[in-house]
Amino acid sequence: MTDIAVVGAGVAGLGVAYALRETDAEVTVFERREEVGGRAATHRRDDCVYDVGANYCKDDDERVADLLSGDLADGLVDTAGPVWTFDADGEISAGRGDDDRKWSYRDGLATLGERLRDASDATVRTGVEVTALTREGDDEWRVEFEVADPDSPMAGDERADAVVLTPPAPTTAYLLDRADWGAGDDALREDLVEAAADVPYRTLLSVALHYPDRADLPYYALVNTDKSHDLGWVSREECKPGHVPDGESLLVVQPSPEWSRHRYDDADDEIAVQAADAAAELLDDPDRYEFDWADVVRWRDALPDRGADAQILDRGAEADLFFAGDWVAGEGRIHAALRSGLETGERIAERY
Ligand SMILES: Cc1cc2nc3c(=O)[nH]c(=O)nc-3n(C[C@H](O)[C@H](O)[C@H](O)COP(=O)(O)OP(=O)(O)OC[C@H]3O[C@@H](n4cnc5c(N)ncnc54)[C@H](O)[C@@H]3O)c2cc1C
Structure with a gap:
């Protein structure tokens, strides 16, 4: 069983989960807000x-249009x-x-996220903010998180074979910058931080x-x-x-x-x-x-305003790190973000 951690339940993160729905992967999506859908709010x-x-x-996007008129059609106006x-x-x-x-x-458009969540078989944890990533050995990540419950705030962590980062590029750059890369290739981490931080x-x-x-x-x-x-x-x-x-x-x-x-x-x-x-x-x-x-x-x-360097982002796979989102697609649009999530999910399905 492969454990995949997805950070962010916008349409990109949920697109990853949807693409992995009929695989053996055990997918957990962490979303810091109480609702899913991200900027489709x-x-x-x-x-x-x-x-x-x-x-x-x-x-x-033809593929997204097909999905909208298929699995995601209920309630569309x-x-x-x-x-x-x-x-x-x-x-x-x-x-x-x-x-x-x-x-x-x-x-409302937030329904798109809800439909994707319901059509995937992922565990989607809302109100859970990912705060740190730690590389353990050659092939594992530890994902640390905080649960934003005002009555009983708590912190925890989960292991994953691969991590998908889908927050907007500045947040992704921040998480990567703070990531403990262990014995991994720190030059790669720096390149990834730079690629994400570069997106205006x-x-x-x-x-x-x-x-x-x-x-x-x-x-x-x-x-x-x-x-x-x-x-x-x-x-x-x-x-x-x-x-x-x-x-x-x-x-x-x-x-x-x-x-x-x-x-x-x-x-x-x-x-x-x-x-x-x-x-x-x-x-x-x-x-x-x-x-x-x-x-x-x-x-x-x-x-x-533009996308990140796709070649650098692709190299994240060497460290079991993947990316999806409008800033990965290079277009601040729902259909581009969803397409990016579907493609990243398929890439993961092929690799693990
Ligand atoms: C005002 C506005 C108008 C727009 N108008 C249009 C439009 O008309 N048509 C159109 O197609 N597009 C429009 N867009 C763009 C569209 O909303 C985005 O391109 C798309 O929703 C991006 O999806 P995403 O999944 O890539 O990112 P997001 O939707 O941002 O998803 C990322 C998710 O990650 C979560 N997250 C961040 N950090 C963490 C963390 N540390 N731990 C856990 N979760 C985290 C966030 O809460 C968020 O839910 C508009 C955007 C805005 C803001």
């Missing part, structure tokens, strides 16, 4: 369901309406040639704003194409079937990376008011200044 409030990380998954654009001056233009299907689930990330705030009334608009979302506006994205969750009760509206406002970085540590209510003001101005709709509740979500490592 959904919140709920009153009768609303809204996606606060990724907005939707496209079927740009297509977002109604196109994405339009706006420029630095807030000038809105129809269309960007992108009216493809934009998948979420009736219960954008920081994003995601601000959900709820309104008791709904405006009838011809688009689902607006995206800023010249990257010179305070806002990068404004979308309407009511365009996703099942997300917002009839007659109500829920805007998801994602300010630009610069705005998000600048205001990252501001209080939630200040961020929400500023985001609502900017959205009302962009939509030219005085009713959008006054929301009745808001939810601010901070993503420090939101989107990788």
Whole structure:
């Protein structure tokens, strides 16, 4: 029996678990948050369901599209309406040639992680943060973790024949940097740390704003194409079937990376008011200044701007270390992260 430890239950980590579901491998996925899905995240409030990380998954990857229409299809919904654009001056233009299907689930995109978890036969441990990795002998890892239970916090460890790291690259670099490599090749560890640490990330705030009334608009979302506006994205969750009760509206406002970085540590209510003001101005709709509740979500490592050096990452296999995620695929997209997880899982299945 081969024990595989996967760090992170985003779609990449769960993609690894899914790919290994019909093998002899005993897979344990460690996730520091209470929920699975990572940046494919959904919140709920009153009768609303809204996606606060990724907005939707496209079927740009054939393999992922097949999975979505197969094992993961239950509850999948297509977002109604196109994405339009706006420029630095807030000038809105129809269309960007992108009216493809934009998948979420009736219960939100986090369902994707739940479906992958349920379809795999892995043990998924949530609320468990991996804190250290230690190489033992030539062919074993010890994975140390902490359980984030406020009533009875505890620490533990598990052995594994191979470890898959799927957190965003800065966290992966941190874990590798602290790893005790034992008698292993320290130059390899340094190369891997450098490859992961080299990936630049954008920081994003995601601000959900709820309104008791709904405006009838011809688009689902607006995206800023010249990257010179305070806002990068404004979308309407009511365009996703099942997300917002009839007659109500829920805007998801994602300010630009610069705005998000600048205001990252501001209080939630200040961020929400500023985001609502900017959205009302962009939509030219005085009713959008006054929301009745808001939810601010901070993503420090939101989107990788490019991928890590794949050749260096591949060499991790010499030390039974594997990687998956959007930063491994080189594209900050759900389908790319999931594909990366499936491929890494298959590589492991071939090797062990
Ligand atoms: C605001 C925003 C908007 C986006 N919009 C879109 C979009 O519209 N369409 C699209 O396709 N993509 C979008 N993306 C990108 C998409 O969400 C990501 O590319 C994808 O979800 C990455 O999946 P992943 O599994 O690689 O990483 P993650 O989802 O980040 O998963 C990594 C997991 O590892 C866990 N973890 C980290 N450290 C540890 C540790 N030490 N121990 C245990 N667990 C740990 C984390 O909690 C997390 O759950 C967006 C992202 C953001 C933030």
